Amino acid sequence: MRLDSRLLLAISLLASLAACTSARPIVFSRTESVPALNSDRHVIVISIDGLRPDAIQRFDAPTLQRLVREGRFSLTAQTIHPSVTLPSHASMMTGVDPDQHGITWNDNRVATRGRVRVPTMLATAHQHGLRTAAVVSKGKFNHLLEPGSVDHFVVPEGDGSWSSDSTVEWVEDVLIADRPNLLFVHLPEPDRYGHLFGWMGYFYGWAVAESDGAVGEILASADEAFGRDGYTVILSADHGGHDRDHGTDDPRSMTIPWIAWGRRVAPAGELTCEIHTMSTAATALWLLGVPIPESYVGQPVLDAFEPVVEPGR
Numbered sequence: 001m002r003l004d005s006r007l008l009l010a011i012s013l014l015a016s017l018a019a020c021t022s023a024r025p026i027v028f029s030r031t032e033s034v035p036a037l038n039s040d041r042h043v044i045v046i047s048i049d050g051l052r053p054d055a056i057q058r059f060d061a062p063t064l065q066r067l068v069r070e071g072r073f074s075l076t077a078q079t080i081h082p083s084v085t086l087p088s089h090a091s092m093m094t095g096v097d098p099d100q101h102g103i104t105w106n107d108n109r110v111a112t113r114g115r116v117r118v119p120t121m122l123a124t125a126h127q128h129g130l131r132t133a134a135v136v137s138k139g140k141f142n143h144l145l146e147p148g149s150v151d152h153f154v155v156p157e158g159d160g161s162w163s164s165d166s167t168v169e170w171v172e173d174v175l176i177a178d179r180p181n182l183l184f185v186h187l188p189e190p191d192r193y194g195h196l197f198g199w200m201g202y203f204y205g206w207a208v209a210e211s212d213g214a215v216g217e218i219l220a221s222a223d224e225a226f227g228r229d230g231y232t233v234i235l236s237a238d239h240g241g242h243d244r245d246h247g248t249d250d251p252r253s254m255t256i257p258w259i260a261w262g263r264r265v266a267p268a269g270e271l272t273c274e275i276h277t278m279s280t281a282a283t284a285l286w287l288l289g290v291p292i293p294e295s296y297v298g299q300p301v302l303d304a305f306e307p308v309v310e311p312g313r
């Protein structure tokens with residue numbers, strides 16, 4: 001059997017992971033070749049777990065501030081209630097509320113509850129022949145990614161987790177070797193340190209800096225893979241937090257950043273339209289030229305982008 005480049009990539013990724021983390025990954029890779037719908041379009045959705053929008057300025061995060069300065073942004077976007085990681089990311093990635101996607105718990109119950117019951121944006125893009133990938137830092141994301149709907153999926157096993165350093169290493173390899181049209185990345189630190197030491201405190205600020213550095217490394221790899229103007233980034237969060245927790249309808253938990261940056265993004269400025277986490281999936285599909293499913297609650301944030309004659313161009 002011929003060892004193709006993807007198999008070699010998987011082997012090399014597994015080898016590199018063994019050196020950088022103790023959490024064993026699950027890696028799914030595509031085996032068949034599907035013609036791409038629009039192979040020149042690339043969208044990267046980055047979710048920073050527990051990032052409050054006011055943390056970007058408070059902790060002087062240089063990369064996030066650059067995205068705000070150069071992109072179109074909202075610091076008043078809203079997540080779903082309950083404002084917790086797995087249901088919120090399910091809404092971010094499926095474009096629907098929890099009563100439609102069905103994920104109301106916040107740990108890995110794949111063995112007993114199965115995976116998400118509606119397609120994620122990755123699955124929908126994949127159905128249209130686009131290359132899709134996801135690199136996440138928590139094992140509970142196994143609920144959101146059906147094997148076969150994502151060309152390259154790297155996730156901790158069980159309920160494991162790893163740091164953004166490990167995530168970035170995987171992202172760099174996937175970007176260069178796989179050149180996905182749609183890539184989802186999840187970075188974990190602000191949530192982790194918020195729970196341990198409190199939101200907006202010293203260690204939370206350190207975690208924001210870690211995430212900021214990770215985003216910078218992802219952008220550098222994306223520049224290399226697609227060219228500086230060859231891709232669009234949507235950066236957001238699943239929830240905020242206060243004290244040492246989140247999950248309620250407190251505005252400090254419900255309010256999230258939403259930033260569009262890069263290709264096709266309109267001249268810099270603050271978005272005044274209503275944005276919620278379901279807007280992310282709709283916007284990503286719209287950018288890729290994929291029809292938005294009728295079931296979507298979320299709509300594309302058109303105000304963030306240059307006016308176009310043909311949708312998706």
Ligand SMILES: [Zn+2]
Pocket residue numbers: 049050084085086191238239
């Ligand atoms: Zn979270």
